[in-house]
Amino acid sequence: MANLDTALPPLTERSTILRWLRKNLFGSWLDSLLTIVGLLIVYWALKGFLTWAFTAAEWRVVSANLRLLMIGQYPIEQVGRLWLWLAFLVFLTGTSFGIWARQSRFAVGVLMLPAVLALVFPFEGAARTWLLALTVIGVAGWLGGRTKPEVLKRSVIAGWVIALPIIILLTHGFSESTTGFWAVAKTNLWGGLLLTFLLTVVAILFSFPLGVLLALGRRSELPAVRWFSVLYIELVRGVPLITILFMAQLMLPLFLPEGMTIDRVLRAMVGITLFSAAYLAENVRGGLQAIPKGQYEAAQALGLSGAQTMIFIILPQALRLIIPILVGQFIAVFKDTALVAIVGLLDLVGIAKTVLAQPEFLGLQREVYVFISLIYWVLSYGMSYLSQRLEERLGVGKR
């Protein structure tokens, strides 16, 4: 029998798992001891949580308020507009995956996500249909991108460029009348994940170019530009984001002419953007400093102007170097938007507080906060994972 055992190839999977276990967890008696103690600690720590999550927790607070958590008090009549831009985004994402990430299993997973969500979470009938439709649209885009990558490239890039204006326009609405599908949805009705998403996207998209400009300004040979950049960066980095948000909400009106108001959501967007730009500027500066002097000299010797040198030679290399830091900064922006809850906006955290203020859901903080933490985690990890893939893709030709 022993001979037979050695002659037969072992089940590869089982044997690798066993080998892994032996090598990493039970290599010596000390390792074994540590493993057992470690497992006990994990069990002890998670037992309470798991028992709570599956028996005691009243998840109905989440399911009953799912809509609030997702979009706040956004008018029901106009929710279709949000689905429209979401469909547009998913289509662009699907097509882009089809063109630039043909082999990626991750891409397929992302496109399946809406359908999975529809099946797992208790969405209303219409929402469920929309989610399933999103997956269909995404897969259609993916197939399109795979079959005709060269034809679609330009349109897809153009699509991404106009994506933010489209999202804002559709979310905001433009009709004069107060009712109907295209009626304006005031920003004080924007809330939940919708508001968190918009704050994050706007802050990232605007703080990035601003940060690059500040970084270049800090290295400028013109003293006025340099000193302005230094002053701005150091001032903004010297105060917490929450104070900037308070200033934007409470102080700004004092400086504006009487009768003039700026939208509160817009103020929060500007505040976060300006804050994030200062940090990004320092990150970009770090990347710029890593580029050897020879690169500037080679570009100059070829007759490229200063601006051309920056655009074609220095920035592409510098930004590629700092992708991990940039994504870290973007994730930080995403999570920092939670602070707008303190100044009274109803983002994910803000809406969670209003949900918990309803008498029937008193005392269910744990359920709500665990749920929104999960949302933050999934999206943050998604960004982080995407950046790792991107780094691998761009690693080609690195020296």
Add this chain to the structure above:
Amino acid sequence: MTHEAETIITVQDVHKWYGDFHALRGINMEVKRREVIVIFGPSGSGKSTFIRTINRLEEHQRGKIIVDGIELSHDVRNIEKIRMETGMVFQQFNLFPHLTVLQNITLAPIQVRKWTKQKAEEIAMQLLERVGIPEQAHKYPGQLSGGQQQRVAIARSLAMQPKIMLFDEPTSALDPEMIKEVLDVMIELAKSGMTMLVVTHEMGFARAVADRMFFFDQGQIVESGTPDEIFKDPKEERTKLFLSQILSH
């Protein structure tokens, strides 16, 4: 050959200081069209600094440099004009690592000379043929050997169709077996009639194609002459000593 004797670079009493350090102490030089000049000397003698003043990678603080009829001054337009007419090859190659070989070569012609992409790529491919590595066009610099990288760098400079080529120790960072492939390209270029200023210790190259040689020491030109004069009958003690040092090994 009417312009055979025409002067293309004039350098008059050029001085340069780095803080207190007097790096160039009154350099004078006239270079004619189609001439190949070799500049050599011990490290720290100012030879690299000098060649870099000609396309203004270093600024001179006194004296005059005239390249192809344009005087180098603070006027940025003049500097850009001269840089368009002057190619430079560096010791460390300085290829752009994020661009393919072909993109490295076509970037400046497209952006600066405003050629179409098609024209730039045609000429780039011709140049890659000329330096012997057309099959590497779509690779990244990091995937090439040092000798291949330096040949791409030469092709990149030539793509701008310069009137003058500056070489700043082009073979000093190369492994011995790769020096020859780069020198062969440079010799071919010299024979094709390119005006060249070459900072190098490759005396074989100097003997083969140099019209004149300049020996630099401590920021000054100690001695100049044809390769014959320099190798067979150096006048200055310092030149003799330096030559015996680099030729003995």
